[in-house]
Amino acid sequence: MAGEPAEIDRDRVEYELRGKTLKVYAHLLRVDSSGVREIQRELGFSSPSIALHHLEKLERLGVVGKDNVGRYFIARKVDVGILSAFASIGRLTLPRLGFYAAFFTTIAIAYMLESGASANLYAVVGTVGGVVVFWYEAWRSWRKRPF
Template identity: 90%
Template sequence: MTHERAEPDREKVEYELRGKTLKVYAHLLRVDSSGVREIQRDLGFSSPSIALHHLEKLERLGIVGQDNLGRYFIARKVDVGVLSAFTSIGRLTLPRLGFYAAFFTTIAIAYLLESGASANLYAVVGTVGGVIVFWYEAWRAWRKRPF
């Protein structure tokens, strides 16, 4: 029964969290908390009411909260849409595929250093091919980032 309730909520969040609302959410992920005017200036909105509209939408979804000083903060992190391709470490947000790319790059370099001239051609081609694909996909995800 809980699972049935969670799915429509996730679908609603995924539907609502796009465009300028997604930009506001991504901005709040980068900073601890922010006021309406700060968000308006940082994101280049024409008026504070636009920022407030998107903040209120995020607040209705339960993603954003407001403190006593009127500053907004992330109340619940969500992993939907384009955001699922990223992972956060502190304030740093990186493409998930970047970790695989770094891992395969390390494996390829270690294999080439260890085997030298006697390296198996299939192993080298397969590993280097994987490295190229993972770095390319990580770069594509980085270009599509909403923040």
């Protein structure tokens, strides 16, 4: 893109990337590219001009590009605001705390299987407590996801 800034102003992107603009950005993260009317229908906007306004805002920020046929795509991924609480693996986006929850779950299960009846009560309470807290926080992040 010709008018694309060399470096993205993270503070400005963080300030602008909220509300419907964040929903449009999150939608483009899920799909390869999308047109104005598709975004309007998918996100339930009342008119295509609302989708266009937010797409143009994202284009000015340098995070979205437009191809020759008028479809918009992610030009640069940014981790700002609520998006920093998620990790993307291909098209799959998961809460970062989910990885910690899975790790602690594995550790707790392995410890209990390895030690059997001689498990230390404090170790079991500590690991199970960590498991419960991390899964709860991962679930809360998932509920607040913008996509």
